[in-house]
Amino acid sequence: PTPTGVQIHPNFNNRKCMDVAGNRRRNGTPVQIFDCNGSSAQRWNIFRGTTRVQLTGTNFCLDAGLPSQFHNGERLKIWHCIDSIPAQIWDFTNQNQIRLKATESRRHPQCVDLPDGQTFNGNQLQIFRCFNGNPNQIWTTTP
Structure with a gap:
């Protein structure tokens, strides 16, 4: 695993990246799509299978909120990484779903x-x- 992380793209579109809005590193900052620009707001640690999706070099993780919010339309954000909370544990499948x-x-x-x-x-x-x-649910990575 490289400490530099990867970019995460929607459906093989390598011009667009999963991005932390404004590169603001605080709880609740939205995770959005943005033009890939090489910034640290777009570098993630993610692995196949059970994984956290962690902003590289930080203690912030992709977060889905409280379990009562695990339903259609819940917007994603970053939050301090907390071991074993359900909102931050993902499965990066071989079908490229997270x-x-x-x-x-x-x-x-x-x-x-x-x-x-x-x-x-x-x-x-x-x-x-x-x-x-x-x-809309296919996510691909590049170094």
């Missing part, structure tokens, strides 16, 4: 989702019911 691990046993697991597939700068990511092959 599933919220706590919901995988449900009939309808939740996935990191690009709202309406829109790649405009500032579109805040959400969780949404996983659908295999849904392009």
Whole structure:
């Protein structure tokens, strides 16, 4: 694993990146789509299988909120990484979905989702019911 992290892209679109809004490193900062610009706001540590999605070189993790909020449309943010809280444990599948691990046993697991597939700068990511092959839920990485 490289300490420099990776960029995370929506559906193989290497011009767009998962991004921490304004590179503001504080609890509750939105995680959005933005033009890839090489900044540290777009470098993540993520691994196949069970993983945290951690902003490289920081103690901030992709966070889905309280378990009562694990439903369609809950917007994603960063929060201080806390060991073993369900909001920060993901499953990066071989189908390139990033599933919220706590919901995988449900009939309808939740996935990191690009709202309406829109790649405009500032579109805040959400969780949404996983659908295999849904392009809004495909996430790819580059070094």
